[in-house]
Amino acid sequence: MNVLAEKSMGGTVTATRSALLNAILATSAFHRRVSGGEYWQVTSECYQKQAQQDLLRGFQREVGSAQKRVKYKEMLMALVNLATLSVFQGEPDKLLACLLIAERYIRTKGLTKRQILLPDIVTDEGHELRSILDAPGPPSEAPLRITKWMVVPDFGLRIAKDLQLGQNDLHLEFPGRWDLTMYPEIFGIPESFVGLVSHITRLGNERDRLLNGSPADDGRTPTMRDFLLRAKLLDEHVCRWEPPSGPHHFMFCAMQKALSIFFYRRVYDVDVATLQHSVRQVRDLLTQSQTWYTESGQRGVFPVWPAFVTACEALSPDLQEFFQTWFEQGFQQGGLASFQLAGPIVRDVWGNRAQERGKAVHWPEIMRSNKLAMVCM
Numbered sequence: 001m002n003v004l005a006e007k008s009m010g011g012t013v014t015a016t017r018s019a020l021l022n023a024i025l026a027t028s029a030f031h032r033r034v035s036g037g038e039y040w041q042v043t044s045e046c047y048q049k050q051a052q053q054d055l056l057r058g059f060q061r062e063v064g065s066a067q068k069r070v071k072y073k074e075m076l077m078a079l080v081n082l083a084t085l086s087v088f089q090g091e092p093d094k095l096l097a098c099l100l101i102a103e104r105y106i107r108t109k110g111l112t113k114r115q116i117l118l119p120d121i122v123t124d125e126g127h128e129l130r131s132i133l134d135a136p137g138p139p140s141e142a143p144l145r146i147t148k149w150m151v152v153p154d155f156g157l158r159i160a161k162d163l164q165l166g167q168n169d170l171h172l173e174f175p176g177r178w179d180l181t182m183y184p185e186i187f188g189i190p191e192s193f194v195g196l197v198s199h200i201t202r203l204g205n206e207r208d209r210l211l212n213g214s215p216a217d218d219g220r221t222p223t224m225r226d227f228l229l230r231a232k233l234l235d236e237h238v239c240r241w242e243p244p245s246g247p248h249h250f251m252f253c254a255m256q257k258a259l260s261i262f263f264y265r266r267v268y269d270v271d272v273a274t275l276q277h278s279v280r281q282v283r284d285l286l287t288q289s290q291t292w293y294t295e296s297g298q299r300g301v302f303p304v305w306p307a308f309v310t311a312c313e314a315l316s317p318d319l320q321e322f323f324q325t326w327f328e329q330g331f332q333q334g335g336l337a338s339f340q341l342a343g344p345i346v347r348d349v350w351g352n353r354a355q356e357r358g359k360a361v362h363w364p365e366i367m368r369s370n371k372l373a374m375v376c377m
Contacts, residue, residue, distance in 0.1 A: 016074035019054035022047045023081035030088050033335060048085055055082065076102055090337020092373035103170055144171065144202045149226045153199070155237035157192060172198040188248070189255070196241060196259060199234055203227070204266035204364075231267050238263045250289035251301055257282045258306030261313055269360060272313050272353070282310040283322050302330035304338045305376040311346045312363040320350060341374045 013021075026047035033040040055078050079102040086095035153175045161169065161176040169178075172195040183191035206222060222230070238260055243252030261278050264270040286307065293300035307330075311323035324343060331339035345367065353361040367373070 014071065014074065015054045015058035016071055016078050019051045019058060019078040020074060020081055022051035022054060023078060023085055026051060027081065027085045027088060030085065031335065044085075044089075048082075048089075051078070051082055051085075055079070072105075076105060079105070087338075087375050088336060090341055090375060092375050095375055106170070107168070143205045144173075144198065146199075146202045146206055146222070146230070147173065149222050149230070153230070153233065155196070155199075155233060173202070175199070189252075190244060193241065193255065193259070196234070196238055197262070200238070200259075200263050200266055203231060203234060207267060207269075234267070235263065247292075247296070247298065248289070248301060250285050250292055251303060251306075254282050254285035254289065255303065255306045257285065258309045262309045265313060265362065266364070269362075271360075272315060275313055276315055276319075279310050279314050279319055282306060283319060286326065300333065302326070302333060302339070304330065304336065304342060308342045308346065308374070308376055311342070312349045314350075315353075320346075338375045341372075345372060345374060 026044045029040045029044035029047060033044060055075075058075065058078070079098045083095050083098035083102070086092070086098060154177075155175050157175065157177040159176050161174070161178045165174060165176070166178040166180060172191070175195055178191060181191040183189060183194060187194075206227060209221060210224065210227060241256055241259065243249060243256050257278055261275055261282070264275060265272075290300050307323055307326050311320070311326075314320050314323055323346065327339045327343045327346075330336065345363070348370070349361060349363045349366055352366060
């Protein structure tokens, strides 16, 4: 509000504060697009472009003056708000770009209020931001891996992380209890759930490397024994994860069932037919959650991730029709582009499975081969 007031009065604001304001206005305009049509879409795009230009200008000013110090919070807030806008608009490449730059920023400056000059940092980030936001194509980022196979992971969250590990484990590579986590407040879901998703993804990537016969790299490639022991331990904790109670309990239950489907397909490659009971359970839980929202008068929550992961494994026409309708209703209610993207991707998976009778079809492989990406929340 202060930035808006200053600009309205003809005052001068910093580039990063202007970027933050324009990113917020772009997100607000995009929300109006759901009911207001093309005008708000164009308005949102204009504000987004201005926010990107302001952010680049902020980086350039920091580079141009040896005495100029970046406004740490303003820069991070602008990057995060641009990332949020990318979620709504269904632009995973720009989302990843903003998050990667923000991560580098945090890792370089830390989470304390230290004052650090930025010429050597900003030069690279300004170039990366400009090239990524202006040009098509995803930024390069190494796939998630497991780096310490000999350490038994604390999936049970019995041991608390120390301050340094808790603040720096941004990708949730090291399981443990982090009492200062902000996941429930920011994302509305427990950090433990996202941690399990992270480790299933990592273990799935390691499985791909084993099957592809990738050469060992500095001891990071596991033996089959290492893989199976880690998979068994992870399996136990996926099954033991307890959905939080409260108004979103049915939704969390659906997420837990979808998590198990994700694990058994990604890590063990269980046949799809074996998982159809779990697919129906997710459908029923999503239906129950919407019924509860309607009866209680609360605005419904349409989660993309559990529906997408489960829909990709649906075999029967009634299940496929349900999830297709779910994505359509989710887009109508919230306007998130991910719902529009999910439908065609899921249909592509179903079509490939129908053609490749008797062969395993995995949605990550289809998305990689077709160079598809989607923001799941």
